[in-house]
Amino acid sequence: MTANPIFRIAEGAATGRCATCGIREKAVCAYCSPPELLRLEGIKSYKDYEPGEEIAAAGEESAFVGSIVHGVVSLSKTMVDGRRQMVGLLFPSDFIGRPFRPSAPFDAVAVTNVRVCRFRRNRFEALCADSNNLERRFLEMTLDELDASREWMLLLGRKSAREKLASFLVILARRAAGIREEPLDNGVTVELPLTREQMSEYLGLTIETVSRQFSKLKREGVIALNSAREVAILDFARLLDASGDESDGDALY
Amino acid sequence: MTANPIFRIAEGAATGRCATCGIREKAVCAYCSPPELLRLEGIKSYKDYEPGEEIAAAGEESAFVGSIVHGVVSLSKTMVDGRRQMVGLLFPSDFIGRPFRPSAPFDAVAVTNVRVCRFRRNRFEALCADSNNLERRFLEMTLDELDASREWMLLLGRKSAREKLASFLVILARRAAGIREEPLDNGVTVELPLTREQMSEYLGLTIETVSRQFSKLKREGVIALNSAREVAILDFARLLDASGDESDGDALY
DNA sequence: CATGTCATTTGACCGAGATCAAAGCCCGGC
């Protein structure tokens, strides 16, 4: 029943052997055999980032790709006049970087303290060619990302501000519950990895609208705010209803 | 200078040999060696669809994946109350279907007359495991789709109605010009594959707003409407400007 | 404890785009 910093799992771990790495089961290396893992181990390096630190800039060459070991990374695109849209939010075990291209078309910024397990892009590409397991896992992860980003298109194009915020909270609550293997009961507390401004960039809203929708859900007794960054889900059923998504989706995902 | 039905290239071709197939260079089979192509040829079959015909339904099992030979296919998601968002528009050589899962989370519908070069999903998956070339090309195409869908998230989340429509027209004009290998001059005529309603679903707008923005661009002399479905680009520079995208982007893509 | 900074909340107002409604237009069938 305490705050749940889902984006900090594996903290402290994963400075050394892949075998004991906290994201081993879900990351791009998940399907690798012991010898393949050894090769990966030979070319990996860790790098840490502070909140707000830029990991890669849109259009600028980046020699690295990798896996997020802990922390949260945002992918976003900014228009010339400053309008910004977050196009992805990466959590531990998610892949970061753009193989087969010199640069990614989006900015990657550390939202929290972040540790990335990095590979030189060309080494990674070469390994993909050699290792069916690595390439296969990467393909599956990319397909899942594509599905998720299309799902987000529905949110951005058609959902109301209320539905957007509720959807976001549902996703965070599910992720928290999923990792902690708890049933999705009322009273779950979720720590928000993002500021109101970052949420507004993710949801295609303004900061004021996000804040107002928080207040409204609070007034209605659907959630409670322990602090600005810590939400208690008081009534998950109503939150789900507010999200505009039909099923509770426990069948899939 | 005549209408340009980009979505009908390869019409008539591709009922037979892969070697002479119109989408051979760009489709998922692009990197396949002659023997691999032979294997593909052994398991492929063609299927045609009428405009409006459903190719696959969200969440329902589909035994097939494949490549679009000609025509345009929409991917979309519908909410319980009927709100609908298009999450992808597939053109010839694009891949359709969801390998490694029994079903896709989106509806696929033929927008025009469509021919698909199909493979049984499990055969395709098996071939991916055997053929590095096939899997590699599929991975690259999926990564490109992911980039494109994130680009679309910026449009849905942050662009004005005017910018949305202009962006869409720029993409169509580029695609038309690219395939015809002509410079992007003023006076290019683009045939719209979508009705106003379908465009509104793609752009996250209403049909009325789309129509109004067409009228406005016309009034301003940026475009002309030969018919409701055929647009002449009179001033590409101003159209680009109206799209809210900085560069003319001819460097990339 | 006073002060400054930064994130968040709340209020007042406005406007882009949605909604509701009514023509207009295109085309195919009779």
Place this chain on the structure above:
DNA sequence: GCCGGGCTTTGATCTCGGTCAAATGACATG
């Protein structure tokens, strides 16, 4: 040529979310 149905356009009005502005709160520093 006339009729009918489906797109598309245009108009009038409303509303949700954006904009501008100010107050409140949370902390860290001197």
